[in-house]
Amino acid sequence: MKGxxxxxxxxxxxxxxxxxxxxxxxxxxxxxxxxxxAGMQIAPEQGALMHLLVKMLGARRIVEVGxxxxxxxxxxxSALPPDGRLITLDKDPSATAVAQRYFAxxxxxxxxxxxxxxxxxxxxxxxxxxxxxxxxxMFIDADKANSMKYYECGLExxxxxxxxxxxxxxxxxxxxxxxxxxxxxxxxxxxNEYIAKDERVDRVLINIADGLYICRKR
Numbered sequence: 001m002k003g004x005x006x007x008x009x010x011x012x013x014x015x016x017x018x019x020x021x022x023x024x025x026x027x028x029x030x031x032x033x034x035x036x037x038a039g040m041q042i043a044p045e046q047g048a049l050m051h052l053l054v055k056m057l058g059a060r061r062i063v064e065v066g067x068x069x070x071x072x073x074x075x076x077x078s079a080l081p082p083d084g085r086l087i088t089l090d091k092d093p094s095a096t097a098v099a100q101r102y103f104a105x106x107x108x109x110x111x112x113x114x115x116x117x118x119x120x121x122x123x124x125x126x127x128x129x130x131x132x133x134x135x136x137x138m139f140i141d142a143d144k145a146n147s148m149k150y151y152e153c154g155l156e157x158x159x160x161x162x163x164x165x166x167x168x169x170x171x172x173x174x175x176x177x178x179x180x181x182x183x184x185x186x187x188x189x190x191x192n193e194y195i196a197k198d199e200r201v202d203r204v205l206i207n208i209a210d211g212l213y214i215c216r217k218r
Contacts, residue, residue: 014045015044015045018044018045018048019048020044020047020048020075021047021048021051021074021075021078021079022074022075022078022106022108024074024102024105024106025044025047025071025074025075025106026044028069028070028071028074028098028102029041029044029071031069031098032068032069032071032098035069035095035098037068037095040066040068040141041068041069041071042071042072042075042141042167042209043208043209043210045208045209046072046167046208046209046212047071047072047074047075048075049208049212050072050075050076050139050165051075051076051078051079052079053137053163053165053214054076054079054080054137055079057136057137057161057162057163058136059076059079059080059084059136059137060080060081060083060084060085060136061084061085061086061087061130061134061135061136061137062076062077062080062084062085062086062087062135062136062137062138062139063086063087063088063089063123063126063135063137063138063139063154063157064076064086064087064088064089064138064139064141065089065119065123065138065139065140065141065142065150066089066090066119066139066140066141066142066143066167067088067089067090067095067096067099067114068090068092068095068096068099068141069095069096069098069099069102070088070096070098070099070100070102070103072139072141073086073088073099073103073108073112074102074103074106074108074112076137076139077103077106077108077111077112078106078108080108080111082110082111084111085111085112085113086108086111086112086113087112087113087115087126088112088113088114088115089115089117089119089122089123089142090114090115090116090119090142091116091117091118091119093116096114096116099114100114119142119146119150120146120149120150120153123150123153123157124153126157127153127156127157130157132156132157133157133158133159133160134157134159135154135157135158135159135162136158136159136162136163137158137162137163137164137165138150138154138157138158138162138163138164138165139164139165139167140154140164140165140166140167141166141167141168144168144184144187144188144191145187147166147187147188147191148190148191148194151164151166151191151194151195151215155200155201155217158217159217160217160218161216161217162216162217163214163215163216163217164201164214164215164217165212165213165214165215166191166195166212166213166214166215167209167210167211167212168188168210168211169188169192169205169210169211169212169213170205170207170210170211171184171185171188171210171211172210175188175189175192175211192205192213195213195215198215199218200217200218201215201216201217201218202215202216202218203215203216
């Protein structure tokens with residue numbers, strides 16, 4: 001097996017050589033660490049990767065399922081062209097109020113639209129509003145019980161060649177531990193197995209942050 005263990009020293013080196021995709025993000029990360037549910041915030045190197053994916057894809061329209069305080073939305077939206085659009089879905093008005101402050105501070109509020117409410121309801125409305133094949137990228141980072149439903153909506157909304165990026169695919173490593181039979185772990189195992197067998201996508205599971213499953217619609 002080729003690889004190196006991720007020590008604190010190596011992680012600090014990675015961060016030192018991976019600048020944040022926007023200058024406001026370290027401040028946002030610091031504020032988020034003081035809030036309830038702070039562990040839901042994505043890692044800096046993950047944000048940098050997603051920013052790069054948006055640019056490599058030439059994305060113009062993105063849907064995000066799970067906004068929280070807005071780190072991932074800013075990372076992606078700051079890679080969009082001026083006429084690009086990111087629609088972020090969440091049901092927490094408190095956390096997303098923080099996000100909206102930082103959208104303005106980052107200068108991406110003209111490219112980001114927040115839709116509050118149940119994500120599945122919003123996604124179904126978007127399928128009617130925009131039609132199939134109308135988005136370039138989807139990021140899923142919300143309640144795990146509905147991950148498969150979000151994924152299926154994403155496959156309908158995405159154009160051929162579009163990306164679905166699924167967060168928490170490794171779930172702190174517990175998905176690989178057969179002795180761990182917690183409900184959330186089993187949900188994510190089932191979701192990962194579903195993607196692994198899905199011939200509608202090209203896919204790779206990578207060990208970054210809490211694990212990312214990156215899927216390209218064929």
